Amino acid sequence: MRIERFRRACVALVSLSLMSLGMQTPAVAGIVGTSEAIAAGRSQDALSAVQAAIARDDVRAKLVELGVDAAAIEGRLGALSEAELAMLADRIEQAPAGGDALAVIGAVFLVLIILEITGVIDIFKKT
């Protein structure tokens, strides 16, 4: 009985803290941030508040899907401007992800060897 009650309290506490994390916004009420003002000056980057919130949720979901630890996500989102979040929401699957230059496989490997021999690229000699 007591354990059950304790368990429920824990669940309630954790869900409450997760909710408050989800609602966290870096903006100050009533104030237009400098990065939003800059983005608004360049119409292609401009986002409405609703679009910005959608972009944030979108990136959050994609990061979870791509295996990022949930506890680290809010801190990562908090470091970015609205325009950057929108860019990530669009391109998180295609944007260049610098990783390990030696993690290359199969057919790709064959093509790379040819390119390497012809001197176009330099993955093998110089990393």
Next chain:
Amino acid sequence: MNRVALLAAALALPGCAASPPLAEGLSRDAPRSIELSATPFYPQEEYQCGPAALATLLRASGVEVTPSTIAPEVFIPGRRGSLQIELIGAARRHGRMPYVLDATAHELVAELAAGRPVLVLQNLGATRLPIWHYAVLIGYDAEQNVALLRSGRKERLEMRWQRFAGTWHRGGRFAFTTLAPGDIPAHADETRYLEAAAGLEAAGQLQAADKAYDSAIARWPDQPRAWLGRGNIAYVDGDLAAAADAYQRAILLAPGDAAARNNLAQVMADAGCPAEARKQLERASVHAAGTPLAGAIAETRANLESRPPPAAACALADRIWPD
């Protein structure tokens, strides 16, 4: 085999743009060689060139981090790597201002000459078959015609300049340095500097952002965004008078700046001056019509009208506000 050869030829084409040797491109006043040999080195672990490169850069700028403390801030398991934007975000979280360099080698050289290593994105594969890699450029030698890098598991990688320039070109010529708050880069560009400062503000690094805005105002006193930024930091600090003065300067420099007028209105509402707030919001909504700021301005107005009448007289009545 034929198909592979064809594919290889097709892939090779975009990579053929030749870069000149370093000595030919180097401006006359640039040093013939630089090596920031005190730059620390972290051999990368699997897929972790992003955290290793960023830790190298941050350490060189005096921040106590290691690749393993950076990895949870940037690494994406599903992409087996890290994205440029997130490296920039992580640099902000450690109180440094990431400053994205222009797409010419001149800024790389100028930053190295100022003693700052540069994080670069390289495509070690081909344009159509990319292999993305982050490394830290720590110098060059024009006589030897080499770039010097901290890269992967190599503490001191000498790469022929044309090869380096080619991989950087295929990587989209992305490079950034990290500046201590308030420092100005060697080739400071007004717009990019203010974007960098605004990034600190968006990330909640308000002290660092404030120092950056101070430097921007000292360097470009007529830049309205720098005054807007200073006002925003003052407002968060609760200094209404300082915020109002900064927004006023921004408006005088750019009367059509709807963001500065909106923010001034918010300050006036807080200071118990609803009439002035209303006037600024009217001006703001004219300039913001049809832009994404229109929503923010409508919100400020709704908030203003829902407040009870001020208990005290306008606290900022001694000032003259821009029309």
